[in-house]
Amino acid sequence: MAFNDILPSIRSAAPLVHCITNYVTVNDVANVLLAAGARPIMADDPEEVEEITELCAGLCLNIGTLNARTIPAMMAAGRHAHALARPIVLDPVGAGASRLRTATARDLLYEVKPTAVRGNISEVRTLAMGTGHSDGVDAAAADAVTEENLAASASFVRAFAAEHRCIAVVTGAIDLLTDGETCYAVRNGRAEMSRVTGTGCQLSALTAAALAAVPVRPLDAALTAVVLMGVAGEIAWSRMGAGDGNAAYRTKIIDAICCMDEEMLMRRAQVEQV
Amino acid sequence: MAFNDILPSIRSAAPLVHCITNYVTVNDVANVLLAAGARPIMADDPEEVEEITELCAGLCLNIGTLNARTIPAMMAAGRHAHALARPIVLDPVGAGASRLRTATARDLLYEVKPTAVRGNISEVRTLAMGTGHSDGVDAAAADAVTEENLAASASFVRAFAAEHRCIAVVTGAIDLLTDGETCYAVRNGRAEMSRVTGTGCQLSALTAAALAAVPVRPLDAALTAVVLMGVAGEIAWSRMGAGDGNAAYRTKIIDAICCMDEEMLMRRAQVEQV
Amino acid sequence: MAFNDILPSIRSAAPLVHCITNYVTVNDVANVLLAAGARPIMADDPEEVEEITELCAGLCLNIGTLNARTIPAMMAAGRHAHALARPIVLDPVGAGASRLRTATARDLLYEVKPTAVRGNISEVRTLAMGTGHSDGVDAAAADAVTEENLAASASFVRAFAAEHRCIAVVTGAIDLLTDGETCYAVRNGRAEMSRVTGTGCQLSALTAAALAAVPVRPLDAALTAVVLMGVAGEIAWSRMGAGDGNAAYRTKIIDAICCMDEEMLMRRAQVEQV
Numbered sequence: 065m066a067f068n069d070i071l072p073s074i075r076s077a078a079p080l081v082h083c084i085t086n087y088v089t090v091n092d093v094a095n096v097l098l099a100a101g102a103r104p105i106m107a108d109d110p111e112e113v114e115e116i117t118e119l120c121a122g123l124c125l126n127i128g129t130l131n132a133r134t135i136p137a138m139m140a141a142g143r144h145a146h147a148l149a150r151p152i153v154l155d156p157v158g159a160g161a162s163r164l165r166t167a168t169a170r171d172l173l174y175e176v177k178p179t180a181v182r183g184n185i186s187e188v189r190t191l192a193m194g195t196g197h198s199d200g201v202d203a204a205a206a207d208a209v210t211e212e213n214l215a216a217s218a219s220f221v222r223a224f225a226a227e228h229r230c231i232a233v234v235t236g237a238i239d240l241l242t243d244g245e246t247c248y249a250v251r252n253g254r255a256e257m258s259r260v261t262g263t264g265c266q267l268s269a270l271t272a273a274a275l276a277a278v279p280v281r282p283l284d285a286a287l288t289a290v291v292l293m294g295v296a297g298e299i300a301w302s303r304m305g306a307g308d309g310n311a312a313y314r315t316k317i318i319d320a321i322c323c324m325d326e327e328m329l330m331r332r333a334q335v336e337q338v
Numbered sequence: 339m340a341f342n343d344i345l346p347s348i349r350s351a352a353p354l355v356h357c358i359t360n361y362v363t364v365n366d367v368a369n370v371l372l373a374a375g376a377r378p379i380m381a382d383d384p385e386e387v388e389e390i391t392e393l394c395a396g397l398c399l400n401i402g403t404l405n406a407r408t409i410p411a412m413m414a415a416g417r418h419a420h421a422l423a424r425p426i427v428l429d430p431v432g433a434g435a436s437r438l439r440t441a442t443a444r445d446l447l448y449e450v451k452p453t454a455v456r457g458n459i460s461e462v463r464t465l466a467m468g469t470g471h472s473d474g475v476d477a478a479a480a481d482a483v484t485e486e487n488l489a490a491s492a493s494f495v496r497a498f499a500a501e502h503r504c505i506a507v508v509t510g511a512i513d514l515l516t517d518g519e520t521c522y523a524v525r526n527g528r529a530e531m532s533r534v535t536g537t538g539c540q541l542s543a544l545t546a547a548a549l550a551a552v553p554v555r556p557l558d559a560a561l562t563a564v565v566l567m568g569v570a571g572e573i574a575w576s577r578m579g580a581g582d583g584n585a586a587y588r589t590k591i592i593d594a595i596c597c598m599d600e601e602m603l604m605r606r607a608q609v610e611q612v
Numbered sequence: 613m614a615f616n617d618i619l620p621s622i623r624s625a626a627p628l629v630h631c632i633t634n635y636v637t638v639n640d641v642a643n644v645l646l647a648a649g650a651r652p653i654m655a656d657d658p659e660e661v662e663e664i665t666e667l668c669a670g671l672c673l674n675i676g677t678l679n680a681r682t683i684p685a686m687m688a689a690g691r692h693a694h695a696l697a698r699p700i701v702l703d704p705v706g707a708g709a710s711r712l713r714t715a716t717a718r719d720l721l722y723e724v725k726p727t728a729v730r731g732n733i734s735e736v737r738t739l740a741m742g743t744g745h746s747d748g749v750d751a752a753a754a755d756a757v758t759e760e761n762l763a764a765s766a767s768f769v770r771a772f773a774a775e776h777r778c779i780a781v782v783t784g785a786i787d788l789l790t791d792g793e794t795c796y797a798v799r800n801g802r803a804e805m806s807r808v809t810g811t812g813c814q815l816s817a818l819t820a821a822a823l824a825a826v827p828v829r830p831l832d833a834a835l836t837a838v839v840l841m842g843v844a845g846e847i848a849w850s851r852m853g854a855g856d857g858n859a860a861y862r863t864k865i866i867d868a869i870c871c872m873d874e875e876m877l878m879r880r881a882q883v884e885q886v
Contacts, residue, residue: 080748087361087635088368088380094636094809099858104809105706105748106636109679112710119709119748131383131407133679158379161393162386200354200379200393259596261368261378303855307577309596310373311589315859322807322857361635362642362654405657405681432653435667436660474628474653474667533870535642535652581851583870584647585863 070278070288071326075101079121079276082145083269084108084138086128086157089262092318093124096266099322100292102273108134113141122276123150124269125176127168128157128201135168142176151275151282154178155268160190160198170194173228179275180231180286181224182268185209185217188234192224202258209238218247218338231286233271235264239290240338243283250287251334252294254301259310260317267293270321287335295332296320344552344562345600349375353395353550356419357543358382358412360402360431363536366592367398370540373596374566376547382408387415396550397424398543399450401442402431402475409442416450425549425556428452429542434464434472444468447502453549454505454560455498456542459483459491462508466498476532483512492521492612505560507545509538513564514612517557524561525608526568528575533584534591541567544595561609569606570594618826618836619874623649627669627824630693631817632656632686634676634705637810640866641672644814647870648840650821656682661689670824671698672817673724675716676705676749683716690724699823699830702726703816708738708746718742721776727823728779728834729772730816733757733765736782740772750806757786766795766886779834781819783812787838788886791831798835799882800842802849807858808865815841818869835883843880844868 080103085093094104107116110133117123123145125138145152154176156169169191173181181188184203190196197204209217218240225232226244233241239250257263267289274285300316354377359367368378381390384407391397397419399412419426428450430443443465447455455462458477464470471478483491492514499506500518507515513524531537541563548559574590628651633641642652655664658681665671671693673686693700702724704717717739721729729736732751738744745752757765766788773780774792781789787798805811815837822833848864 086380088364088378090636091365091639091809095859095862098807098809103748103750104636105709106634106677107706107710108677109712111680112712115710115712119746129380129382130386132385133407133681158381161379162381162389164383164386164389198393200377202377259372261365261372299855307573307590307593307597309593311369311592311596314369315589315863316855318859319855319857322859323855360654362638362652365639403654403656404660406659407681432655435653436655436663438657438660438663472667474651476651533646535639535646581847581864581867581871583867585643585866585870588643589863 067284067288068326068330070274070285071292071329074273074277077277078103079273080105080119081122081124081269081272081276082107082117082120082141083124084134084141085124085126085265088128089265092262093265093269096318096321097269097273099318100270100273108137110137110140113137114144117141117145118148121150122272123152124272125152125172126155126157126265126268127165128265130165130168138172139175142172146177151179151272151279152176153180153182153268153272155265156183156187156191158201159187160196161200166190178230179282180233180271182233182271185234185236188224188232203236209234209236209240214238214249214338222247231282233286233290235267241286241290246283247338248287249336249338250290250294252291253297256301256313257297260314291333291335292321292324292329295329296324298332341558341562342600342604344548344559345566345603348547348551351551352377353547354379354393355396355398355543355546355550356381356391356394356415357398358408358415359398359400359539362402363539366536367539367543370592370595371543371547373592374544374547382411384411384414387411388418391415391419392422395424396546397426398546399426399446400429400431400539400542401439402539404439404442412446413449416446420451425546425553426450426452427454427456427542427546429539430457430461430465432475433461434470435474440464452504453556454507454545456507456545459508459510462498462506477510483508483510483514488523488612496521505556507560507564509541515560515564520557521612522561523610523612524564524568526565527571530575530587531571534588565607565609566595566598566603569603570598572606615832615836616874616878618822618833619840619877622821622825625825626651627821628653628667629670629672629817629820629824630655630664630668630689631672632682632689633672633674633813636676637813640810641813641817644866644869645817645821647866648818648821656685658685658688661685662692665689665693666696669698670820671700672820673700673720674703674705674813674816675713676813678713678716686720687723690720694725699727699820699827700724701728701730701816701820703813704731704735704739706749707735708744709748714738726778727830728781728819730781730819733782733784736772736780751784757782757784757788762797762886770795779830781834781838783815789834789838794831795886796835797884797886798838798842800839801845804849804861805845808862839881839883840869840872840877843877844872846880
């Protein structure tokens with residue numbers, strides 16, 4: 065659990081991260097990458113994605129507003145990144161909400177073989193089962209990871225990671241992440257983060273940045289991203305004033321990542337092996 | 339004019355709202371829905387929009403950056419929502435600015451039969467007449483609703499609503515909204531709101547959320563959304579400090595919706611029947 | 613170097629600016645135009661772009677997330693604007709990063725004949741040479757304009773502007789802009805602006821607004837936009853507090869443009885003829 069060097073590594077490597085991501089939260093994704101010390105490039109036309117991926121140290125595929133043009137772009141970029149052994153993060157936004165999302169997320173999982181999958185529990189269950197609960201882009205209440213079902217949830221996530229030889233990152237009130245063997249539960253973050261659109265998308269991009277900076281330690285990289293996002297949510301919340309709401313919180317979360325020092329990050333990390 | 343229960347209803351129902359909306363203001367639309375207590379989902383590929391609409395309690399169609407892919411998506415989602423009797427809001431952004439926008443807005447009006455239409459006066463005149471003034475995405479000065487032409491403007495809007503059996507919401511310095519019979523003039527809001535891109539888009543989405551939460555009282559729902567947006571603009575303005583400009587105002591408007599309590603909302607509401 | 617009247621002219625003319633721009637930074641582009649006193653309209657479907665351009669006083673073409681639909685839209689809008697003698701700004705985002713970007717940027721340069729080209733030095737070198745260094749959407753370190761190579765850099769930019777009969781605006785630590793004869797170096801701005809996604813895109817849009825307001829003095833218009841963006845970055849930085857990061861900075865830059873008075877702008881301008 066020594067991951068205190070990963071954030072400094074992102075800042076010194078300043079990895080270029082290729083994002084094919086939804087247009088809802090893309091600006092925050094770009095700014096959070098810059099906040100962490102990485103550099104974003106967004107490009108989603110099938111004709112150029114392979115060249116862009118080749119320039120980059122990591123790739124983030126987010127199906128939040130997938131369409132007939134971006135699906136082949138994600139597939140092409142993902143296959144090329146895999147062939148080049150570049151780290152790839154898949155964010156299966158809304159898998160389970162439509163057949164197109166479920167099928168696309170599964171096609172990407174099987175064809176691209178992402179280094180990491182980052183989603184909520186319902187999305188990851190849908191990826192695993194091919195069908196699942198859906199409550200739009202949120203996890204269904206029935207699926208939620210709780211203190212009561214933590215061991216069973218960890219088993220499920222561990223099995224998923226082992227089967228797909230990836231890092232699985234399942235976020236919610238308690239975050240779980242595993243390489244199929246070691247599994248961590250992270251209890252950072254705040255419930256209010258779900259009132260800001262795109263904190264999950266931001267975490268996926270940060271995971272890609274961390275993997276791009278330290279590709280040889282993927283679990284530590286993913287753990288850093290999860291803790292970073294959670295601690296940023298806590299620090300940002302402590303900076304909220306009277307009359308501030310979710311829009312101010314949005315700004316303050318990215319600011320907290322920009323201002324994060326690794327000592328603060330490690331001191332506030334709430335990580336347990338499960 | 340008892341509409342004090344609508345905002346609490348949005349917060350308790352937390353309706354999922356499907357938005358097919360422009361990429362300029364989509365992040366604010368998502369965050370304002372979250373601020374009000376609703377939940378956004380954006381999806382615009384024709385292959386999935388019917389399934390997404392089916393998951394949702396309301397639909398918002400905004401033609402701000404319409405294109406050859408999203409026009410059929412809006413039509414398909416709209417028809418499906420209509421068949422399922424789900425509330426639909428149409429925001430005819432820029433109708434009158436191009437033949438494509440005018441034709442698309444009118445096609446959606448006639449084919450989808452939206453529950454509510456929310457636009458500026460020039461856009462609604464264009465919808466009504468098939469042609470109109472345009473000053474880009476703003477209302478033409480010649481069309482503006484003023485104290486002097488209020489009665490005539492109200493007659494026009496009432497006739498439009500009656501003909502299309504919808505709630506018509508025409509916003510500007512004075513907002514007018516009607517179900518074809520009862521017509522309200524709302525004098526909340528501030529002129530400075532037009533310096534923030536997308537406050538109209540946000541209002542359309544809030545209208546969809548209110549209709550989704552309380553579909554049986556569409557006029558009260560639309561009135562709540564109009565007053566909520568206007569009062570938020572006033573509260574946000576009162577929180578502006580030295581050096582703050584339209585970007586800070588943008589954040590503070592959404593924050594004001596997030597922090598709004600219904601007592602404050604009702605106390606500040608400036609609603610008159612006309 | 614008397615350009616103190618340009619900002620007031622933007623505010624009094626309130627020019628409508630048609631933007632075909634990337635979806636990453638489009639919201640900031642819209643809000644920065646409003647902050648400066650201009651009015652944005654975004655429209656990128658080939659079927660409507662000529663009509664929209666015709667409504668507008670200026671056009672901004674930004675290839676940041678170009679695709680198979682928007683490339684012909686940019687070409688059509690650009691040709692139409694050229695035929696109507698409307699000012700056009702080309703922002704060749706990421707030229708050099710893929711063949712598609714390089715080819716599109718060059719096609720637009722030769723076919724549309726933009727009034728101004730605004731990019732980083734690597735992008736403009738790629739436009740000039742047809743090939744170039746690329747570090748994603750950032751300038752390659754090898755290309756950077758420095759005090760040491762200032763004269764040679766100015767010669768290159770001047771030759772580019774002369775050949776293409778345009779205003780060339782090359783931004784970086786030192787900004788250079790020229791009409792092919794007079795060349796200015798501007799030393800406003802802060803390095804931290806590169807931690808906010810889209811400050812370049814915002815500058816391109818502001819350049820289009822200034823050209824639209826005062827088309828007869830294109831070099832003064834471009835100079836105003838460059839100084840305005842730089843001074844805004846300085847003022848915004850002076851308003852940063854403890855815990856503020858790149859997201860707060862983003863908001864404060866646009867706010868500084870919104871609150872800018874021309875006296876302040878002229879007093880802080882760091883312009884030198886080179």
